[in-house]
Amino acid sequence: xxxxxxxxxxxxxxxxxxxxxxxxxxxxxxxxxxxxxxxxxxxxxxxxxxxxxxxxxxxxxxxxxxxxxxxxxxxxxxxxxxxxxxxxxxxxxxxxxxxxxxxxxxxxxxxxxxxxxxxxxxxxxxxxxxxxxxxxxxxxxxxxx
Numbered sequence: 001x002x003x004x005x006x007x008x009x010x011x012x013x014x015x016x017x018x019x020x021x022x023x024x025x026x027x028x029x030x031x032x033x034x035x036x037x038x039x040x041x042x043x044x045x046x047x048x049x050x051x052x053x054x055x056x057x058x059x060x061x062x063x064x065x066x067x068x069x070x071x072x073x074x075x076x077x078x079x080x081x082x083x084x085x086x087x088x089x090x091x092x093x094x095x096x097x098x099x100x101x102x103x104x105x106x107x108x109x110x111x112x113x114x115x116x117x118x119x120x121x122x123x124x125x126x127x128x129x130x131x132x133x134x135x136x137x138x139x140x141x142x143x144x145x
Contacts, residue, residue: 086137093133100125 101122108118 082141082143085140089136089140090133093129097126097129 104118104122108115
């Protein structure tokens with residue numbers, strides 16, 4: 001009977017050994033997976049640091065881009081204002097030219113002077129007036145007026 005007891009105990013111990021060997025294998029596999037996860041965690045931390053640095057650089061670039069867009073917007077607004085002022089000045093000059101032409105026509109009617117002489121005078125005045133207009137436009141455009 002003692003032999004049967006010993007055999008039973010031995011069988012139980014062998015079964016426990018098999019169970020423990022299976023557990024040990026499972027634990028070894030789990031440890032390998034955890035070590036792999038640890039490596040992945042280190043890589044993820046590194047990637048996170050790199051991403052954070054890239055985000056900071058991108059934010060700086062976006063701020064500069066925003067400033068550039070603000071400057072472009074400001075320049076366009078100033079250009080529009082200059083254009084409107086130039087248009088107003090050109091309209092004013094146009095009305096002055098029309099007034100001058102009307103005056104010339106009235107003078108021609110009054111004095112019955114040769115039209116060739118009158119047009120020569122008008123062309124001379126326009127030759128003086130056009131550079132003045134261009135100079136005024138340039139001064140307005142440069143903001144020196």
